[in-house]
Amino acid sequence: MDTAAQSVVHRWLAEALVLMVEHEAELGRLDAAAGDGDHGATMVRGLRAANAALAGATGSSGQLLQQAGAAFADAGGASGALVGALLATAGQQLGDGPCDLPAVTAALQAGTDHVARLGKAQPGDKTLLDALYPFLRALATHPPDQPLAVAWKAALPAAEQGAAATSSLVARRGRAAKLGARSLGHPDPGAVSITYLLQALLATEP
Amino acid sequence: MTVLYNDPTQFREELIEGFVAAYGRLVRRVPDASGVVAAQPLPRSQVAVVIGGGSGHYPAFCGYVGPGLASAAVMGNVFAAPSAEQIYRVTRAAAGDGGVLFCYGNYSGDVLNFDLAEQRCQAEGLKVRTVRVTDDVASAPQGEESERRGIAGDFFVFKIAGASAARGDDLETVARLTQKANDQTRSFGVAFGGCTLPGQSAPLFAVEPGQMELGLGVHGEPGIQSSHLRPAHEIAGLLLETLLANAPAALPPRVGVLLNGLGSTQYEELFVLYKDVHRLLLAAGLTPYHPVVAEMVTSLDMAGCSLSLCWLDDELLPLFDAPCTSAAYTKF
Numbered sequence: 001m002d003t004a005a006q007s008v009v010h011r012w013l014a015e016a017l018v019l020m021v022e023h024e025a026e027l028g029r030l031d032a033a034a035g036d037g038d039h040g041a042t043m044v045r046g047l048r049a050a051n052a053a054l055a056g057a058t059g060s061s062g063q064l065l066q067q068a069g070a071a072f073a074d075a076g077g078a079s080g081a082l083v084g085a086l087l088a089t090a091g092q093q094l095g096d097g098p099c100d101l102p103a104v105t106a107a108l109q110a111g112t113d114h115v116a117r118l119g120k121a122q123p124g125d126k127t128l129l130d131a132l133y134p135f136l137r138a139l140a141t142h143p144p145d146q147p148l149a150v151a152w153k154a155a156l157p158a159a160e161q162g163a164a165a166t167s168s169l170v171a172r173r174g175r176a177a178k179l180g181a182r183s184l185g186h187p188d189p190g191a192v193s194i195t196y197l198l199q200a201l202l203a204t205e206p
Numbered sequence: 207m208t209v210l211y212n213d214p215t216q217f218r219e220e221l222i223e224g225f226v227a228a229y230g231r232l233v234r235r236v237p238d239a240s241g242v243v244a245a246q247p248l249p250r251s252q253v254a255v256v257i258g259g260g261s262g263h264y265p266a267f268c269g270y271v272g273p274g275l276a277s278a279a280v281m282g283n284v285f286a287a288p289s290a291e292q293i294y295r296v297t298r299a300a301a302g303d304g305g306v307l308f309c310y311g312n313y314s315g316d317v318l319n320f321d322l323a324e325q326r327c328q329a330e331g332l333k334v335r336t337v338r339v340t341d342d343v344a345s346a347p348q349g350e351e352s353e354r355r356g357i358a359g360d361f362f363v364f365k366i367a368g369a370s371a372a373r374g375d376d377l378e379t380v381a382r383l384t385q386k387a388n389d390q391t392r393s394f395g396v397a398f399g400g401c402t403l404p405g406q407s408a409p410l411f412a413v414e415p416g417q418m419e420l421g422l423g424v425h426g427e428p429g430i431q432s433s434h435l436r437p438a439h440e441i442a443g444l445l446l447e448t449l450l451a452n453a454p455a456a457l458p459p460r461v462g463v464l465l466n467g468l469g470s471t472q473y474e475e476l477f478v479l480y481k482d483v484h485r486l487l488l489a490a491g492l493t494p495y496h497p498v499v500a501e502m503v504t505s506l507d508m509a510g511c512s513l514s515l516c517w518l519d520d521e522l523l524p525l526f527d528a529p530c531t532s533a534a535y536t537k538f
Contacts, residue, residue: 032411036423037285037403037410038284038285070291073291076260076287076315076319077286077287078287078313078314078318078319080289080315080319081287081290081322119314119318
């Protein structure tokens with residue numbers, strides 16, 4: 001077991017909660033443009049549940065992510081189910097193995113593919129996938145022996161640009177899809193919030 | 207504004223506690239789960255009808271639990287689907303040997319979480335069938351009916367499902383009749399003001415003075431089109447015209463009618479509107495059957511209403527007529 005990596009999961013999700021609370025109102029407004037306005041609240045609720053589940057928990061990073069994912073999913077909503085599944089599937093893929101760039105990339109890839117299947121969504125449907133897949137493609141351009149934090153930081157703009165670019169897309173999945181063109185001109189709140197989640201990992205760097 | 211709360215994050219928990227305290231003769235809390243089951247145990251062989259969705263829609267969903275209606279309701283946070291874990295726990299508490307019908311409005315969060323719960327139940331050998339309510343004609347065009355979202359039409363679909371299960375129909379029959387009730391139900395709504403989540407100071411969307419939103423959602427989603435506010439009789443015409451333009455093909459003229467208030471529109475205003483709805487239904491050659499003018503699926507404190515019609519053929523009529531008892535709706 002890698003105790004340094006364990007604490008990374010704890011620190012990452014604690015940092016993600018802080019970041020999400022800061023952006024809760026903004027995410028709610030984005031969601032209200034075509035949805036029901038609860039996205040910020042749901043993400044905060046999920047991260048609170050995930051942090052609570054990790055309090056005092058020990059184990060490999062993979063195990064911790066699975067616990068966090070299950071707790072996040074139980075917070076409910078579409079975002080709860082999807083982000084919970086993302087974390088849990090990534091944790092399963094990671095298992096008890098190392099947390100280097102190739103392993104973490106493979107874990108995030110597995111989690112993202114699972115989310116796409118669950119949500120029956122594809123890139124371009126104006127969902128969190130539009131931030132995750134560009135991020136994964138950017139990560140893949142880095143040599144496998146590069147430190148995770150370096151590659152992660154360099155790839156983050158791809159997620160941010162992917163999220164911002166959802167402004168010009170019309171929602172085809174999720175509740176916003178029912179309002180079609182009303183979703184145009186606003187980025188997808190799920191793509192924006194997942195970018196904050198990715199960004200939070202950088203703050204765990206000592 | 208949502209005014210009465212203590213801690214907004216505890217809104218759901220506190221409303222379940224209060225609901226169970228008030229209606230303990232009808233429902234009991236499922237231990238360690240966000241939901242209620244009927245207090246009166248079902249015959250073991252009866253299909254359990256499990257409904258659910260986000261909170262903020264009372265009497266949907268807990269208000270529909272009782273004899274002749276739903277067996278259990280799973281309650282998510284305000285406007286958020288309940289989690290698969292909660293759905294599973296409530297389903298386990300409600301299920302006998304007759305299998306389970308999941309019935310809920312067609313929203314991505316509900317679909318995701320109910321489907322995950324369904325997979326888990328099926329893996330454990332519990333038979334589950336699902337019918338999603340898709341009555342809102344504003345949310346997808348004709349030809350894409352199954353993509354539509356569920357709004358106040360829940361009322362008819364839950365009623366038929368509960369009556370079929372209570373009659374002792376097997377799971378396949380309950381599912382078929384519930385699907386039929388959904389396929390023969392259409393709704394369309396207008397909003398005059400948005401709703402405010404507990405703990406928030408601003409509504410999810412605002413309707414300009416003198417305007418109204420057509421085709422609203424029941425989660426404070428904005429409508430598909432804005433229009434200037436019109437007199438009640440014109441709104442009645444607009445609601446009915448839209449429904450009739452989207453009517454299911456070739457059905458007998460007898461229709462169940464629900465004029466549903468969304469939260470802060472007064473009952474007496476609804477009756478003023480219903481006067482013209484009724485007249486126009488008759489003029490269109492339809493026969494209103496046991497109309498309901500009430501709040502049956504709300505959207506917190508949203509101002510507005512929706513009109514739902516359920517075409518009641520000879521198979522659905524006795525189920526709609528069957529007695530039921532619940533906090534929201536009782537039929538003798």
